[in-house]
Amino acid sequence: MTCQPTATVSQCAVLVGGLGTRLGALTAATPKPLLPCGDRPFLGWLLREFVRYGVTEFLLLTGHLSGAVENAVAAIQAGLPGDVRITLSQEPVRAGTGGAVFHARHRLHDRFLLCNGDSLFDSNLAALLADAARDPADTVGRILLRRLDDASRYGVVTLEQDRISAFQERPPAGTPGIINGGVYLFRRALVDHLSPQCSLEADVLPALARGNRLRGTLGSGYFRDIGIPEDYQRAQTEIPTLLHRRALFLDRDGVLNIDHGYVGSADRFEWVDGALDAIRHATEAGWHVFIVTNQSGVARGLYDEDAVRGLLAWIADTARLAGGTIDDARYCPFHPEGSVTAYRQAHPWRKPGPGMLLDLIRAWELNPARAVMIGDQESDMRAAADAGIAGYLFPGGNLLSFIQPIVDKYP
Ligand SMILES: [Mg+2]
CATH class of the missing domain: 3.90.550.10 (Spore Coat Polysaccharide Biosynthesis Protein SpsA; Chain A)
Incomplete structure (x- = not known):
C-alpha cells in the first residue's frame, strides 16, 4: 500500500x-x-x-x-x-x-x-x-x-x-x-x-x-x-x-474493486478502472453516493467487522482524495452457513434482500424513484427491484463510462 x-x-x-x-x-x-x-x-x-x-x-x-x-x-x-x-x-x-x-x-x-x-x-x-x-x-x-x-x-x-x-x-x-x-x-x-x-x-x-x-x-x-x-x-x-438528492447505490466487490474474493484489507483492494472518476462524477453532479455490500467473510471467520468498517472508511477517504465522496455505506456480515455462530443466520440485509437499501432510504429520506443501483450480480438487481430502485448490471470495464450516461440522463 x-x-x-x-x-x-x-x-x-x-x-x-x-x-x-x-x-x-x-x-x-x-x-x-x-x-x-x-x-x-x-x-x-x-x-x-x-x-x-x-x-x-x-x-x-x-x-x-x-x-x-x-x-x-x-x-x-x-x-x-x-x-x-x-x-x-x-x-x-x-x-x-x-x-x-x-x-x-x-x-x-x-x-x-x-x-x-x-x-x-x-x-x-x-x-x-x-x-x-x-x-x-x-x-x-x-x-x-x-x-x-x-x-x-x-x-x-x-x-x-x-x-x-x-x-x-x-x-x-x-x-x-x-x-x-x-x-x-x-x-x-x-x-x-x-x-x-x-x-x-x-x-x-x-x-x-x-x-x-x-x-x-x-x-x-x-x-x-x-x-x-x-x-x-x-x-x-x-x-x-x-x-433531497438523487442517489447512486454501488455494490462494492465487482463494481468498485476487482472481485478477488473476500477482500478484507486495503492491500488486497484493487480499484476497477474509472471507479474513482465515477464517484467524483456523481458527487459533482449533486448525487448521494452509497455503498451496499454483502460481507459474508465476517460470518466465515475470514475477517471481522472492524476490518470491514476500516476498509469502507479507507475507500471513502480515497474517494475524497480523488475529489468525490461516499456519503454512507451499509454492509451485511451475516450468512446462513457461516462458521462464526454469532453471524450464522439469514438476514434481511443480505442481498438479494433489500434491507441495506431500505435502511439508507430511511436514513437519508430518499425517493427510490430518483435512485439507481449498480451491481455485478443478479442478487444486486433483485435487491434494487425490491427496494423500488432501478438496477443496472455492470458488465465490467470502465465504471465511469458505464455510470456517466446513467447519471447524466436524470434531469
Ligand atoms: Mg459484487
Missing part, C-alpha cells in the same frame, strides 16, 4: 453566534441557524451536508441565544442520518468570528472545518478536502471560494494559482470577482493568529494572506445566506428541494 495523505476531516466548527439583526422579530428569540427551513431548522440541513463528507463531530460556536441552541441540539442530532457528536462552545463575551474560534481553541483537532451557520454553499466539498490534503506544511487555511459575474456586493480575493494573496474592498457594480464562500479548512496553527476578540474576515484572513499562509479552492453551485428576509424566504423552499 502506498502512503497517502488523509483527505477526510472529522471535525467541523460552526459559527452560530450571530445577532441576526437584519431579520428583525424573526430572530428575537431564535438564532438565525435555528430558523425553520421546511420540516427542520436550517442548521439541520447544513450539518447533514457535512456528514456526507465524513464529518462526525460538530462544535457549535455560540454566543447570542446560546441556550436556544443548546435546547435544539438533541432534535437536530436525532434528525441526522449518521451517528454524530454535537457539542457547544460559548464565547464569554461578544468575541467576533475569530474570537469565537479562539475561545474554542483547546477543543480543536489538528485539522478542522469551519463554516458560517447561516449560509449554505452546495459545492463539492471533496474538492476542498483533496486540495488541502496536498497543501504545503506552512499553509494555515484553505477557503472554498465562489466566482461571481457581479461581485459588487462583496469583498473579493486575489488568487495567484491557488494562493490567496490579498483581500480587497467591493468592486464596482458589474465587475466579476472571486469571493469567500464561507467554508474553511484550517490547521490548528490558526489559533496562533487569533486573539480573544477579533474578526476572521476583517483581521485574521487578510493577515494570513499577506503572510502567504492562505489558499483557496474554487467551488460552484447553489449559495444562500439567510441573513435578510427575502433570502430566508427563498431558502425555505429551495433548500429542502435541492437537498
Whole structure:
C-alpha cells in the first residue's frame, strides 16, 4: 500500500453566534441557524451536508441565544442520518468570528472545518478536502471560494494559482470577482493568529494572506445566506428541494474493486478502472453516493467487522482524495452457513434482500424513484427491484463510462 495523505476531516466548527439583526422579530428569540427551513431548522440541513463528507463531530460556536441552541441540539442530532457528536462552545463575551474560534481553541483537532451557520454553499466539498490534503506544511487555511459575474456586493480575493494573496474592498457594480464562500479548512496553527476578540474576515484572513499562509479552492453551485428576509424566504423552499438528492447505490466487490474474493484489507483492494472518476462524477453532479455490500467473510471467520468498517472508511477517504465522496455505506456480515455462530443466520440485509437499501432510504429520506443501483450480480438487481430502485448490471470495464450516461440522463 502506498502512503497517502488523509483527505477526510472529522471535525467541523460552526459559527452560530450571530445577532441576526437584519431579520428583525424573526430572530428575537431564535438564532438565525435555528430558523425553520421546511420540516427542520436550517442548521439541520447544513450539518447533514457535512456528514456526507465524513464529518462526525460538530462544535457549535455560540454566543447570542446560546441556550436556544443548546435546547435544539438533541432534535437536530436525532434528525441526522449518521451517528454524530454535537457539542457547544460559548464565547464569554461578544468575541467576533475569530474570537469565537479562539475561545474554542483547546477543543480543536489538528485539522478542522469551519463554516458560517447561516449560509449554505452546495459545492463539492471533496474538492476542498483533496486540495488541502496536498497543501504545503506552512499553509494555515484553505477557503472554498465562489466566482461571481457581479461581485459588487462583496469583498473579493486575489488568487495567484491557488494562493490567496490579498483581500480587497467591493468592486464596482458589474465587475466579476472571486469571493469567500464561507467554508474553511484550517490547521490548528490558526489559533496562533487569533486573539480573544477579533474578526476572521476583517483581521485574521487578510493577515494570513499577506503572510502567504492562505489558499483557496474554487467551488460552484447553489449559495444562500439567510441573513435578510427575502433570502430566508427563498431558502425555505429551495433548500429542502435541492437537498433531497438523487442517489447512486454501488455494490462494492465487482463494481468498485476487482472481485478477488473476500477482500478484507486495503492491500488486497484493487480499484476497477474509472471507479474513482465515477464517484467524483456523481458527487459533482449533486448525487448521494452509497455503498451496499454483502460481507459474508465476517460470518466465515475470514475477517471481522472492524476490518470491514476500516476498509469502507479507507475507500471513502480515497474517494475524497480523488475529489468525490461516499456519503454512507451499509454492509451485511451475516450468512446462513457461516462458521462464526454469532453471524450464522439469514438476514434481511443480505442481498438479494433489500434491507441495506431500505435502511439508507430511511436514513437519508430518499425517493427510490430518483435512485439507481449498480451491481455485478443478479442478487444486486433483485435487491434494487425490491427496494423500488432501478438496477443496472455492470458488465465490467470502465465504471465511469458505464455510470456517466446513467447519471447524466436524470434531469
Ligand atoms: Mg459484487
